Amino acid sequence: MLDLSALNPRQREAVTTLRGPVLILAGAGTGKTRVITYRIAHLIELGVPPEHILGVTFTNKAAREMLERVRRLAPRVRAVARRSDAPAGESGPTLCTFHSLCVRILRRHIEALGYKRNFVIYDEAEQLGVIRKILASLSARGEKTDPRAVLSLLSRYRNGGERAAALADPGARALAEHVRARYESALRACNAVDFDDLILLTLRLFREHPDVLEACRARYRYVMVDEYQDTNAAQFELVHALTREHRNLCVVGDDDQSIYGWRGAEIANLLDLERHFPEVRIIPLEQNYRSTTTILEAANALIRHNARRRPKRLWSELGAGSKITLFTFPDEEAEARAVVEEIETARLSGRARWSDHAVLFRTNGQSRALETALRRAGVRYHLVGGQSFFDRREVRDFLAYLKVLLNPQDDISLLRIANVPARGLSEATMQRLIAASQERQCAVYAVLKNPLVTVSLSERARAGVEAFVELIEQTARALRARPPEGPASLSAWAEQFFTRIGYFDDLRRSEKNPETGENRVRNLRELIATLDDAAGPDGTPADRLERFLEEVTLDTDREAEDTPKGDAVTLITMHSCKGLEFPHVFIVGLEEGLLPHSRAKQEGTLDEERRLFYVALTRARLSLKLGYCTARRKYGQLTPCHPSSFLKELPAELIERAEDRPRQPVSPEVGRAWFAALREKLATGKAP
DNA sequence: AATTGCTAAGTTTTT
DNA sequence: CTTAGCAATT
Secondary structure: OOOHHHOOHHHHHHHHOOOOOEEEEEOOOOOHHHHHHHHHHHHHHOOOOHHHEEEEEOOHHHHHHHHHHHHHHOOOOOOOEOOOOOOOOOOOOEEEEHHHHHHHHHHHHHHHHOOOOOOEEEOHHHHHHHHHHHHHHHOOOOOOOOHHHHHHHHHHHHHOOHHHHOOOOHHHHHHHHHHHHHHHHHHHHOOEEEHHHHHHHHHHHHHHOHHHHHHHHHHOOEEEEOOHHHOOHHHHHHHHHHHOOOOOEEEEEOHHHOOOHHHOOOOHHHHOHHHHOOOOEEEEEOEOOOOOHHHHHHHHHHHOOOOOOOOOOOEOOOOOOOOEEEEEEOOHHHHHHHHHHHHHHHHHOOOOOHHHEEEEEOOHHHHHHHHHHHHHOOOOEEEOOOOOHHHOHHHHHHHHHHHHHHOOOOHHHHHHHOOOOOOOOOHHHHHHHHHHHHHHOOOHHHHHOOHHHHOOOOHHHHHHHHHHHHHHHHHHHHHHOOOOOOOOOHHHHHHHHHHHOOHHHHHHHOOOOHHHHHHHHHHHHHHHHOHHHHHOOOOOHHHHHHHHHHHHHHOOOHHHHOOOOOOOEEEEEOOOOOOOOEEEEEEOOOEOEOOOEHHHHHHOOHHHHHHHHHHHHOOEEEEEEEEEEOEEEEOOEEEEOOEOHHHHHOOHHHEEEHHHOOOOOOOHHHHHHHHHHHHHHHHOOOOO
């Protein structure tokens, strides 16, 4: 029996309001995940068949966590579906991301839209590749357009929404429309879809094949959406399509924590929910279980400066705690040293471990000075985010090979690996082949197989092409065969395949520094070792590889998570800290131009910057320290800077300047421990 | 075909 | 100061 008395009245209301539309306005630290999981468990307990429940999240991590907690609350729930290939007879609730839900639907029905079922999913790097090609063919006039900017424009345009409507600049609109036509046909020709397509194509499927929509509605009778403030217009459409009939929609979110507007998130989805669901019941959660009242009051005061928001005020029963400390530094090195000093003082006086601390910053670049200082002091840390494992060259090459083997039409991947390792297919040769493919309106791979085309190539190039085609054909054939003809272990197969084509050696050779070469080989081997686990046991080797690829493109936080971190300080951007909490938080670089970022000012997104600061503030449980520099090294030279205007929005009585802090008396034991630790550090040679 | 050198730019980044 | 992308060399 589910014990609802463990919840506060508001939470209980949220858990027990099961019919009709509900908006749970869940402020930071108010037990949001708890409410969602209790709600699901409650539904099940009341006899709702679990397979009628759909819970949509934005990250796989969130989906996993939710699944785990539902299981704990409702032990009878066994098979809980997360992966898109879950068996049809499953009996659990569906807890997954928007994207994996759509993949699941599309894998079943995409042929109705004229795609092949073995479509590949392009990630951002591949999307950029397509955009670059289009831009290159478009502007021989030498005008340089930033592919990233075009991609983001395109994404907004395709997803529709108010932003796109406000995309009134006729030049931008024309460019977007122009690029869109080429982009979509390029992807289609490659039998590829991108992240946006997963949602958009599902919507199209619903429009053109109402029976599919009907089946989904019948199946998902209770729908919940987490982090609702981060949904974009297309995602809203999807949710609306599923729920506008039965109206059992529960959305959970916090408009004050909307920080992904630049990625197309429509905070209006949350603010204007009544427009589509006038009967919506709004349940605010305001009791915070995380932070001291000092921290919450500061956060409340800050966010009040935002014009358009649903009013709410966080409170807690955790007492005032200590004041917020504000530091001023001459430059970022001093800042980093002070961070280290604060952490070490707390640790050596026995008040906190390294892992109780997080240092938050606006831009990834700010981590450098911090890392240097922490390393110098021998403090363990881990850096969250940064460039992804999946952006490394060797990983991209590997994935491109897999994609080509499963779907040779994938031009982008094919062009990436056609001459890796070098097999005599020079840039010039490839250009001719691409031209031929455009002429014939067919995939590059079809051209490679076409003797009418290859006959015009040089002897060497033709030999290269033939060898390449033979390699792909033969390997693809082998992968379609079940064991014993086909490979039983994907890892063993991959290891052998990449050795045979000389990829490992090529990787080593390509690096001047043998150390980094070995590192790349090791990275790849690590990934290869996970093949069998991630792919699951069912189907042909090709089916299994397909699942692996899907898992890897849709779930990039997978590997980061299971890395055991031990006792270490967390260095993290303000964006990626959402949803986390730490006893002690240090927010650095609170300078005008960095925290309200200079570009945000130009773009008129000051409110979002303020929300970002709000998210950062509300991560702290016990102590909060804020720092800014009076000068910072910018592009090489020291430039003066001013404190962030947001600092003025925090009530002065909650803040004390670091230099005014009363010196805390140090007890003899603490003093001894401190010196002992210092001596040890000197002995091991770690201290400066 | 690959390496070198130049120029230009420089947020955040769930899928 | 970096770094990425691109052009122009060897």
